[in-house]
Amino acid sequence: MTDPKDNTAVLEVRNVSKIFNVPTPGFEREYIAAVDQVSLALREKPAQIVSLVGESGSGKTTLARIMLGLTPPTRGQILYRGKQVSDLKKDEWWDFRRNVQPIFQDPFGIYNPFYRVDRALDMTIKNFGLASSQDEALALKSESLRAVDLRPEDVIGRYPHQLSGGQCQRVMLARTLLLQPKIIIADEPVSMIDVAVRMLFLNTLLDFRDKYDISSLMITHDLATAYYMGGPMLVLCFGRVVESGDIEQLIDKPSHAYTQQLLKAIPSPDPEARWETRANVKITDRPLTHEGDKCVYVERCPYAMPICSQRRPPDYEIEEGHYAACFLYRDKPERRRTE
């Protein structure tokens, strides 16, 4: 799914790494690869929703920030329509800013509590010159709010604290819709809203894909949500993509030990099918991993072999489009690394 020669990709991440300098007890400095040689592509046609699943500390948010151009990567390239984001000229940068839109986790944290929520919409209209008059702006606002299942009269003129989390989050979607972007990067958009309302948000994202051809990168820790959205999925573990493929393939045949563990840990909504075994996951700090080092999961992996702590496992193709970075699949063809 991340074929480097494919040029329908609007936003592409190629072998991106982000190295952070972390203090350790003592005087030595350590380096940690928060994102470690990750490649992925978001296409325009057909629009798709790519899920990025991983636990906290796996580098999900760092990757999102890199893709939004908010944090420069240490190594690797982010390409917007084939051009490096860091080299974009001013008007190209505006085009990038307009077409790649974020949705953040905390629906209340993104609004200034002193301003009315529709200011977020007004500023967008103003900054991008979307309307030429007040009336036009109001019509635009109302239209986009209706598109996300909100009644404009419920939202316009209200303050953030007067709305529910689900409503706030959908106002963010309405703002996004005003710009008709090509890509939405949603960082844990539903983790803070209620189950009953969560569906409305997810359905809106599905509608965006089907009606407006907007692709999304859906960052989540919840496999069930990812499954509901469908499409390709990447499993991120300590900064590395350990398994990728279509979500059906991953659920059917979870190949990397980490994916298997994730699937096991999900509480099932059936009181008669409770967890049978006790989780034997050690809650430790994330290991300090370096690029090209051993497998990141080796300390917790039940199948760990000597080779796992010697070098980094490449991606093996288990079946078409389904890759796992694990030496258990050494007999399978290796994916060619792109430079």
Place this chain on the structure above:
Amino acid sequence: MNVQAMAQTKRQGTGDAQTLMEIKDLRIWYRTTRGNAQAVDGVDLTFKRNEVFGLAGESGCGKTTLARGILGMTKLPGFVESGEAIYYRSVSDSSSVGRDLLTMPAREMRQYRWRDIAYIPQGAMNVLSPVTRIEKQILDAIYEHSEMSKEEARARMFECLEMVGLETTVARMYPHELSGGMKQRVTIAAAISLRPGLIIADEPTTALDVNVQQVILQELKEITGQLGLTLIYVTHDMAVHAEMADRMGIMYSGQIVEVAPVIETFKEPLHPYTQGLISSIPVIGGDRSRMVGIPGNAPSPLDWPSGCRFHPRCPKVMDICREKQPPMLEVAPERFVACHLYPTPLSGAAPASEELEK
């Protein structure tokens, strides 16, 4: 209301020694400039000894207000309008002394807090002081609420840290040196430090990963069994309830709408709101049909809808629902529901499932 009847049946069924806490017609309101926000408005619940009670409901339904209210931690502008929360402190194996926590003087309430009722608040990251070592934070709680000596308290602290699977070196650390899961474990260790009879856990794992969540939930459940305490687990995540709870209460708009053992809650939910909650859980595998959730927004606590509070969003709304508030009835053993669809006790399981299919 059939409050008395409910309390009565409970008592007969379980016997006094089994009852840990009884909440009767509890109302906790918030004073606002636009009138009283009736966040908790007429809750009746009974908790038994050594059970895991799951409290579910969407945000804003009063779960947290109820949890904090039971602890006597309601702060202005919140106030207890009416009701009782009787806690039965066990004296011996067969007898217990009940005291109403809500009318108790503050000084006496301090005796109950932590020693009898502990609280694991929402968002562990935010409850620990960033400038104080873990050991001091736990020890302070122990000194404050018990007469333990320094040595005893330290021994107890290490014991509790070990129970939740933390290394004793954690004691000397500051919260920022710990991951979210470890901080959550520290709060659990602090909560069990005085061996309370009741722990109220308010969304303790919402901010954590599934892997860590599983570990913490299993630990909590194990500790509950080991120490023989009652855990009230508050979360909106129904899947977690399915893993944890023995009995469940579903809260909507400041009231409890359904109380039943967990299997019945999931297999045969009675209240339309419970049905909506359960059908909006995404499941892995199976067909990927579009789910609707529960349409509409939760009503405002300043102005609850008339009659049944769920009626504006209810798919099975009838005329009576708009006018009359449904009483809480025991429709089958141990199963209580407040809904006009069930005016009489269910006679066996068959008629109920018929009702559901409609």
